[in-house]
Amino acid sequence: MCGRGKETPRVEILGPHHDRSGFESGIEPLDRYFRTQAGQDARKNMAAPFVLVLPDGTLAGNYSLSSTSVNLAELPERVTRKLPRYPLVPATLLGRLAIDRRQQGKGYGRFLLADALYRIVQSEIASFAVIVEAKDDNARRFYERESFLPLPDQPMKLFRPIADIERLFK
Secondary structure (H helix, E strand, O other): OOOOOOOOOEEEEOOOOOOOOOOOOOOHHHHHHHHHHHHHHHHOOOOEEEEEEOOOOOEEEEEEEEEEEEEHHHOOHHHHOOOOOOOEEEEEEEEEEEEOHHHOOOOHHHHHHHHHHHHHHHOOOOOOEEEEEOOOHHHHHHHHHOOOEEEOOEEEEEEEEHHHHHHHOO
8 A cells, every 4th residue: 555664655746857658557548648748748837747756766657737727607506606707717637647557556546636636735826626537437436436526517527626625634
């Protein structure tokens, strides 16, 4: 399980010294993005990719954070009741969370999710919610177990209000 033993894994911003060539989550679009596009997105300030590095230097997982917005009309009415009536509300996109297939089942997905949520709530940039776009039903179920809610008309796009996440870290 993640975090046990003498040394624990660490999460770092993706850098040129990280060897991504052997990373394989089993989900081709996520693997292709991580190997070929993540570095470019970081250099162009399109996304902030992070990597989970094991004590031996192995890259066990990754995710990216970027700014986005969500149409107020896409959110459930019970969530938007007290919000200003702006057409779009600011959000943070948690994208492309993936665990190398050799490291799956060890709790690293939840470890990375917790790291991402902590970074988001520590940010001074306004964000109403965290948005995720599940690539498949397994990913959707993972996020639902972590209290993310599907958008009413887009079941593979889920959200969790920042106010809810902040309570986790108090």
